[in-house]
Amino acid sequence: MKKITALLVLLFINTLTFAQIQKLGQLASGKIIDSRIIYEEESEDVFGYFYLYEKDKIGRRAYELGYVILDNNLNVITSNTFAQASYSTLLIKFRVYLSFVNKIDNKIIFGLHDRPKASEVRILYNYFNHRYKQIDLETFELSEDLIVQGNKMIETRYEFGDKMRFRDVKHNQSLFPISKNRFLLFAESKEYENNTSMFSVGGRYIRKAKEGLGSFRILDQNFETILEKPINTDEENEGYYTYVASDEDVLILNKKPITGAIYRSFHLMFYDLNTGDLKKEFNYIDDEYKMYYADDIKFTENEIILYVGIYGKEEPVNAYRSLGYAKYVFDKQAGEQISRDYFLWKDLEPHLQFVHEYGWIEDYGIIYPIEFLPLENDNTIVMAEGFSGGGVESTIKDLFVFELDANLRVKYLNKIEKTPYTLKIPSNWLFTVKENNLHDYGYSQKLDEDGNYVFFYLNNLYNEKNISKSRKIKNAEWILGIISYVDGKFTYDKIDLNRERSKIYPRKAKNGYIQLFEIEGDDVEVRLERINY
Amino acid sequence: MKSVVSFLLLCISISSFSQELTLADTLDVELKKELTELYTSRVEKQQAIFDKQISNRRTRREVQAVYEEMSDAFINTIEEGYFVENEVYRDFLDDVLEKIQKSNLDYPAIKDTKILLSHGALPNAYAIGNDMVVLYMALVKSIPNEYELAFIICHEIAHNLLEHSYNDIVEHASLKTSKKIRKKTREVRWSRYNRGQQALGLYKDIVYGKRKNNRKLEHQADSLGFILYENAFPDKKYQAIKSLQTLGSIDVEREMLSYSDYKMLFDTEKHSFKKEWINNEELSQYNYDTTQRFWQVDSLKTHPDCDLRIASLEQHFNTSSSDTVIPSEVFTVIQKASHANQVLGLYAIEEYGRSLYEALLLLKNNPSDSLLNQIVTQNLIKLQKAQRNYVLNRYLALPSPRYSNSYNAFLYSFRQVRNAQLNAIINKYNTTDS
Numbered sequence: 001m002k003k004i005t006a007l008l009v010l011l012f013i014n015t016l017t018f019a020q021i022q023k024l025g026q027l028a029s030g031k032i033i034d035s036r037i038i039y040e041e042e043s044e045d046v047f048g049y050f051y052l053y054e055k056d057k058i059g060r061r062a063y064e065l066g067y068v069i070l071d072n073n074l075n076v077i078t079s080n081t082f083a084q085a086s087y088s089t090l091l092i093k094f095r096v097y098l099s100f101v102n103k104i105d106n107k108i109i110f111g112l113h114d115r116p117k118a119s120e121v122r123i124l125y126n127y128f129n130h131r132y133k134q135i136d137l138e139t140f141e142l143s144e145d146l147i148v149q150g151n152k153m154i155e156t157r158y159e160f161g162d163k164m165r166f167r168d169v170k171h172n173q174s175l176f177p178i179s180k181n182r183f184l185l186f187a188e189s190k191e192y193e194n195n196t197s198m199f200s201v202g203g204r205y206i207r208k209a210k211e212g213l214g215s216f217r218i219l220d221q222n223f224e225t226i227l228e229k230p231i232n233t234d235e236e237n238e239g240y241y242t243y244v245a246s247d248e249d250v251l252i253l254n255k256k257p258i259t260g261a262i263y264r265s266f267h268l269m270f271y272d273l274n275t276g277d278l279k280k281e282f283n284y285i286d287d288e289y290k291m292y293y294a295d296d297i298k299f300t301e302n303e304i305i306l307y308v309g310i311y312g313k314e315e316p317v318n319a320y321r322s323l324g325y326a327k328y329v330f331d332k333q334a335g336e337q338i339s340r341d342y343f344l345w346k347d348l349e350p351h352l353q354f355v356h357e358y359g360w361i362e363d364y365g366i367i368y369p370i371e372f373l374p375l376e377n378d379n380t381i382v383m384a385e386g387f388s389g390g391g392v393e394s395t396i397k398d399l400f401v402f403e404l405d406a407n408l409r410v411k412y413l414n415k416i417e418k419t420p421y422t423l424k425i426p427s428n429w430l431f432t433v434k435e436n437n438l439h440d441y442g443y444s445q446k447l448d449e450d451g452n453y454v455f456f457y458l459n460n461l462y463n464e465k466n467i468s469k470s471r472k473i474k475n476a477e478w479i480l481g482i483i484s485y486v487d488g489k490f491t492y493d494k495i496d497l498n499r500e501r502s503k504i505y506p507r508k509a510k511n512g513y514i515q516l517f518e519i520e521g522d523d524v525e526v527r528l529e530r531i532n533y
Numbered sequence: 534m535k536s537v538v539s540f541l542l543l544c545i546s547i548s549s550f551s552q553e554l555t556l557a558d559t560l561d562v563e564l565k566k567e568l569t570e571l572y573t574s575r576v577e578k579q580q581a582i583f584d585k586q587i588s589n590r591r592t593r594r595e596v597q598a599v600y601e602e603m604s605d606a607f608i609n610t611i612e613e614g615y616f617v618e619n620e621v622y623r624d625f626l627d628d629v630l631e632k633i634q635k636s637n638l639d640y641p642a643i644k645d646t647k648i649l650l651s652h653g654a655l656p657n658a659y660a661i662g663n664d665m666v667v668l669y670m671a672l673v674k675s676i677p678n679e680y681e682l683a684f685i686i687c688h689e690i691a692h693n694l695l696e697h698s699y700n701d702i703v704e705h706a707s708l709k710t711s712k713k714i715r716k717k718t719r720e721v722r723w724s725r726y727n728r729g730q731q732a733l734g735l736y737k738d739i740v741y742g743k744r745k746n747n748r749k750l751e752h753q754a755d756s757l758g759f760i761l762y763e764n765a766f767p768d769k770k771y772q773a774i775k776s777l778q779t780l781g782s783i784d785v786e787r788e789m790l791s792y793s794d795y796k797m798l799f800d801t802e803k804h805s806f807k808k809e810w811i812n813n814e815e816l817s818q819y820n821y822d823t824t825q826r827f828w829q830v831d832s833l834k835t836h837p838d839c840d841l842r843i844a845s846l847e848q849h850f851n852t853s854s855s856d857t858v859i860p861s862e863v864f865t866v867i868q869k870a871s872h873a874n875q876v877l878g879l880y881a882i883e884e885y886g887r888s889l890y891e892a893l894l895l896l897k898n899n900p901s902d903s904l905l906n907q908i909v910t911q912n913l914i915k916l917q918k919a920q921r922n923y924v925l926n927r928y929l930a931l932p933s934p935r936y937s938n939s940y941n942a943f944l945y946s947f948r949q950v951r952n953a954q955l956n957a958i959i960n961k962y963n964t965t966d967s
Contacts, residue, residue, distance in 0.1 A: 030729070048819075055729050056726075056727055056728060056729030056730055057725075057726055057727075057728070058726055058727050058730070059726055060726075064729065064730070071815075071816075071819045072815065073815065073816075073931040073932050073933065074931060075819075075821070075931075075933050075934060075935075076821075076822075077819055077820075077821055077822060078821075078822035078824075079822070079826065080826060081826075138820060140822045140824060495923050512948075514923075516923065525927075527923075527924070527925075527926035527927065528926055528931055529920075529923040529924070529925055529926055530920065530925065530948045532920060532921060532923075532952060533951060533952060
């Protein structure tokens with residue numbers, strides 16, 4: 001088998017191949033351009049996998065794309081192809097990306113958008129030409145392209161030879177899938193209407209364009225509007241809104257005020273998804289501390305749980321000036337705060353010794369939580385990484401695993417030593433590390449329905465300093481760390497990802513499993529392995 | 534490998550289930566050496582024939598390259614211990630072969646035929662040329678009598694007599710080196726647009742053409758095979774038809790494991806086998822697309838459907854007969870022993886998941902059989918080790934719509950068992966062994 005594109009090659013080649021005929025087979029095969037995990041509805045378990053590939057270039061600005069959908073045991077469910085126009089300019093090449101892939105009842109809905117190939121190109125319409133397609137999982141029919149313009153869903157059909165003009169697609173609005181098979185749609189900005197050029201006219205313009213949004217809508221799975229809510233109706237309190245989280249009852253948006261310093265905090269806006277009423281505006285300040293943004297938000301049947309870093313009211317918002325974390329619990333229906341608990345760094349003593357209240361460990365650095373996982377018994381598991389830095393660099397160190405009780409008191413703490421590595425990120429920009437998943441810690445997942453979990457992290461054991469980046473990559477000795485939490489106890493396991501003649505790449509799989517791609521030369525073995533516990 | 538040897542040597546004495554039948558050591562160095570030498574000498578002879586018969590230099594080079602690759606792969610199979618030798622099987626197969634050979638003196642090449650017995654999960658047989666025929670143990674266990682097996686052997690001998698394997702190599706090499714294909718491939722590569730579509734179209738034509746030819750060759754092998762068979766067993770002609778009927782439904786699973794079977798097999802003192810472990814609803818939640826978008830499946834088949842093969846034989850030969858067959862004692866012994874031998878063989882070629890499943894199917898009806906208990910234990914140990922090293926999927930497949938419900942339930946259930954529970958099950962079997 002060839003590289004991972006062999007998945008697609010196999011769709012076309014299932015016979016013996018001699019070289020010339022193999023060349024034909026290769027010419028007939030596709031190139032994967034993007035992929036997504038498809039999650040079960042209202043669940044974090046995996047339904048399957050979606051692979052988008054480029055099958056053929058059928059014209060100067062037209063492609064035949066294709067997709068393959070696998071089930072959670074890696075069996076092919078369906079595959080198909082469709083034609084798409086592509087946009088290009090003299091200087092900038094664009095390519096297509098997946099926006100999302102969601103399962104809604106008996107359909108798969110996926111979104112596509114175009115983006116410049118070179119990430120350094122910053123243009124106003126970094127993401128544009130948003131369009132959507134539906135696959136019926138009963139008949140496997142693929143819909144035509146669906147676009148949203150003027151808040152309406154319109155069906156379009158690409159005919160070969162059609163030329164895509166920027167002005168035709170610049171007003172395509174983007175949908176955000178939210179819980180319970182619904183979509184969030186922000187109305188077009190007034191600024192967008194006036195703009196005719198696709199190139200940036202400055203950061204201020206971009207901000208104003210985003211802030212000019214006048215409403216948001218909630219659409220059902222048939223793209224019908226079920227709720228519309230005006231926003232930015234008061235000029236003094238304008239901001240730009242982004243989606244944060246939702247469940248079947250609550251929609252949470254971030255609102256960033258338009259004026260003020262870069263560290264001025266967001267506001268979390270809690271909307272009732274059935275009525276559109278604003279239930280709560282959380283402005284990240286309480287009577288004791290100030291905060292910046294939510295580190296983690298989880299939902300239960302009746303509550304919203306928010307974990308957020310806390311800082312002194314007069315202190316700058318900076319990872320190295322954090323005093324700890326707060327756990328807020330809000331009533332979903334009323335939006336009222338039910339409880340608030342603080343977890344301060346000093347609460348980790350005597351497990352760890354801190355030099356001062358900001359959580360600095362002597363000759364080490366700080367601990368920065370990456371994930372908070374609330375358990376059914378009201379305890380919380382925290383996955384954190386050690387950091388240190390100065391100037392324009394940050395070093396990621398060990399992994400810390402702790403379990404906090406319902407009052408955020410430490411019940412368990414373990415430090416897993418890892419090989420440190422350094423990022424070119426200013427040391428006071430640790431938020432960037434988390435936002436861009438640059439940390440070693442991966443994710444958590446349920447093992448089963450008995451309240452057992454597994455956590456994954458990566459570590460490169462190769463620790464030579466002062467060598468080139470290419471050598472670092474070539475000599476990397478990755479391991480995949482697996483931490484299981486079963487029946488209230490933690491156990492630790494590892495998979496060596498560097499074998500003698502092969503390399504292994506892990507990928508998220510259904511609950512209780514990990515997907516491993518083992519590549520040896522041109523051969524790829526894809527395995528689904530159950531977590532040991 | 535050493536552990537496999539020691540395990541197999543422990544299985545020398547076989548229980549009443551599989552009667553007095555020893556499985557010869559597939560790791561016998563002498564056996565491998567002899568077989569490799571025999572095969573190599575035949576390959577060399579054939580290479581000389583290719584050299585002489587193929588005038589086009591480019592084609593000849595391509596044929597040699599492909600033939601060498603195929604031969605190396607077969608020698609590898611020998612080295613890996615896929616083939617098994619056993620006196621009782623050997624006597625039986627030689628007896629059948631002798632009958633065929635003596636009744637078909639017009640085909641003197643039959644006397645050079647070597648029938649090999651192979652481990653494997655599939656009930657299959659194949660002819661590789663070089664006067665060699667391979668029968669899988671899974672096939673032997675699934676065939677009801679020696680006459681049906683004899684027809685299958687005749688079919689494979691016919692492939693060799695008709696030189697299908699060699700012709701296939703030469704045809705492919707000719708196609709590959711043909712100016713037409715090379716030119717077309719170049720044209721496709723240099724096309725600016727629709728390269729994929731053109732390549733796929735051309736590729737499909739080649740594949741469909743080859744598969745269509747394969748189906749034609751199968752009819753030829755059926756026809757000549759029937760002639761060979763009829764000459765050897767004239768009063769058992771209808772068994773040829775029965776053989777094809779058997780092959781038509783050979784993939785249908787006849788045995789399955791029920792929840793009560795799992796309880797009996799896997800319950801331990803501290804852990805009870807849970808019903809939800811086999812209630813796998815994973816596959817049933819999916820609808821699998823059977824639309825033929827890229828390939829026409831019928832056109833891809835290498836063999837015509839058995840119904841068509843039967844109809845073809847009935848059309849061209851007089852096959853009507855009311856012969857009833859009671860399998861001979863020897864065949865009955867071999868067939869029965871093949872059940873256990875297949876399980877052992879699957880273990881020998883590291884198909885631990887399949888071996889375990891087949892062993893459990895046998896064990897449920899013979900719970901006190903010591904050989905089967907040993908096989909189950911050893912497979913469980915291997916699978917446990919694989920799971921610890923995160924390579925279980927190499928030895929135990931994932932549930933798939935291609936498999937039967939019973940097999941899928943087994944594949945699913947094994948992965949529901951926690952480490953402690955698996956340890957307990959292994960201890961249970963270890964205790965049973967001792």
